[in-house]
Amino acid sequence: MIVEDQHLMRLALVHELQAAIPACVVHAAATIATALELIEANQFALILIDPGLPGYDPRSEMDRLKTISTVVERTPAAIHIVITGAESAQEWEEVRTIGVAGYIAKNSLKPGTMTAILQSIADHGCCVGLMHETSMSPEVYHAVLSPREQELVQWMMQRPANISRKAIYDQLGEHLNIDAASAERYYKRARAKLLKFGQLPESL
Amino acid sequence: MIVEDQHLMRLALVHELQAAIPACVVHAAATIATALELIEANQFALILIDPGLPGYDPRSEMDRLKTISTVVERTPAAIHIVITGAESAQEWEEVRTIGVAGYIAKNSLKPGTMTAILQSIADHGCCVGLMHETSMSPEVYHAVLSPREQELVQWMMQRPANISRKAIYDQLGEHLNIDAASAERYYKRARAKLLKFGQLPESL
DNA sequence: GACGAAAGTGACGGCGCTGTCCCTATTTGC
DNA sequence: GCAAATAGGGACAGCGCCGTCACTTTCGTC
Numbered sequence: 001m002i003v004e005d006q007h008l009m010r011l012a013l014v015h016e017l018q019a020a021i022p023a024c025v026v027h028a029a030a031t032i033a034t035a036l037e038l039i040e041a042n043q044f045a046l047i048l049i050d051p052g053l054p055g056y057d058p059r060s061e062m063d064r065l066k067t068i069s070t071v072v073e074r075t076p077a078a079i080h081i082v083i084t085g086a087e088s089a090q091e092w093e094e095v096r097t098i099g100v101a102g103y104i105a106k107n108s109l110k111p112g113t114m115t116a117i118l119q120s121i122a123d124h125g126c127c128v129g130l131m132h133e134t135s136m137s138p139e140v141y142h143a144v145l146s147p148r149e150q151e152l153v154q155w156m157m158q159r160p161a162n163i164s165r166k167a168i169y170d171q172l173g174e175h176l177n178i179d180a181a182s183a184e185r186y187y188k189r190a191r192a193k194l195l196k197f198g199q200l201p202e203s204l
Numbered sequence: 205m206i207v208e209d210q211h212l213m214r215l216a217l218v219h220e221l222q223a224a225i226p227a228c229v230v231h232a233a234a235t236i237a238t239a240l241e242l243i244e245a246n247q248f249a250l251i252l253i254d255p256g257l258p259g260y261d262p263r264s265e266m267d268r269l270k271t272i273s274t275v276v277e278r279t280p281a282a283i284h285i286v287i288t289g290a291e292s293a294q295e296w297e298e299v300r301t302i303g304v305a306g307y308i309a310k311n312s313l314k315p316g317t318m319t320a321i322l323q324s325i326a327d328h329g330c331c332v333g334l335m336h337e338t339s340m341s342p343e344v345y346h347a348v349l350s351p352r353e354q355e356l357v358q359w360m361m362q363r364p365a366n367i368s369r370k371a372i373y374d375q376l377g378e379h380l381n382i383d384a385a386s387a388e389r390y391y392k393r394a395r396a397k398l399l400k401f402g403q404l405p406e407s408l
Numbered sequence: 409g410a411c412g413a414a415a416g417t418g419a420c421g422g423c424g425c426t427g428t429c430c431c432t433a434t435t436t437g438c
Numbered sequence: 439g440c441a442a443a444t445a446g447g448g449a450c451a452g453c454g455c456c457g458t459c460a461c462t463t464t465c466g467t468c
Contacts (some may be wrong), residue, residue, distance in 0.1 A: 008313055011315060027343065028342065107211075111212065138238050178428090180428065192445095370414085392455090
C-alpha cells in the first residue's frame, strides 16, 4: 500500500513499486482516512507512507509521527517505509523505534532505486536514504524521442571531450545489455530526429 | 524548464509537460545553481519551479520567495508557474506581484491537468490550483494489467450498484473515444488476467 | 419459455518501441 | 595515404498495446 497525497508522486511510487516487484497488486491512498479504510479491508505486506498529508501540519513533528504510528500500529505484519520530502536523521531514529524499516528522502529516490531499497531491507532489516547533494547535471528531454533514444542522447551529452563516441557505445552496450552497434544506431536515429525537428543542441 | 529537486516528481512534471505541449524540449534542474546555469545558456518560454529546494529552509517564507524571484528576475520573457507542496493563498498573492502566472499545489496536480493549466493562463493570464480536499476513493493498481485495462477496472470498481455494466461501457466509450464494445472487451480481458493471476478483488 | 444482459474465449491488423543487420560517404588521426 | 572513427540512410522481426470483429454460454427476469 502507498499513502501519499500528491497525485503525481503517488503514481510514480506505484510505478517504482511495480518495477521492483513483478506482478504485484498496489493499493494507493491519498489521505489517512482512505488508508485506514484500506487497512481494514486488506492485509498488506509492504507499506510506503509519506507523513506530510493534508489535514496535518507538516511542520509539526508530532503530527508527522502520529500519522506514521497510526498506520504502523494497525498493520503489525507489514514492512513499513517512510518516504518523506522533509527528512531528518532525528526523525529516522524516532520512527525506527516504533518499527519502521526504511526511511527514504524523496530527494534521494531515483527511478529504479526501489529494488535496491527492498533488497537492503531484506538483507539488513533496514534502509536509510537521506538527501544526496550530488549537484545533478542538467537534464534535457525531447518529446520527439523514444525513451531509449532519450537515454542515449543523455549519455552522449555527458561525454567528456577526450572520450571517443565508440567508447560510449561500448559502455552503453554493457550497461543496457545490448550490442554496442545497436547503441550506435540509436544515437544516430535520435540525432536524425532532433535534426529533423530543429531541436539539435549545440553539444552534438 | 523545470526546477524541482525530487527526481520522481521532476520526471512526472516532464511527462505532464510533454503531454500538454507536443514536440517540445524540456530542460530540468534539481537545484537553483543548475537552474541558473540553464538560464544563462537558453531562452525559455515556460518555467515550472518548486520553491522547496535543498539548501534553503522550506519553512522560511523568505527563502521560498527568494528562490522564486531569483529565477523570475533573470527570465523576464518566460511564463512562470510555481508548483509547490506547501501552498498558501498568501504566498500566491506575493509571487503574483513579482510576475508569476500560475500557482499550483502538488496536491491538486493530477495527470493530464497541465493542458488545462496552460489554457487557463493563455486565456486569463493566470491559473491557481490550491488543495482539493476531495477525499479520493482508494486506488488499486495491478502490475499485470496494461494501462487501458487498468483504467477500465478502476472505472468498473467505482460503479454504483444500480448502474448496469453496459452503461459504464457506454460512458467509457464516449470518454475514451472508443467503441463501447471495445471497452467491454477490455474489461473482460482485464478480468481474465486478474483471475488467471489470482488477483481478483471481491468487488467484481 | 424467450429475451437481453453479462461472462468467457479466440482472433486480427495497426502501430510504436526495441534490437539487430547491412550498406555508403565523409572526416579524423596516425 | 590508410585505417579508424563518425555521419547518414534503409530494412527487418519480435513484442506489447490498442482497437475492432465474431462466436458461445450462462444467468436473471419478464
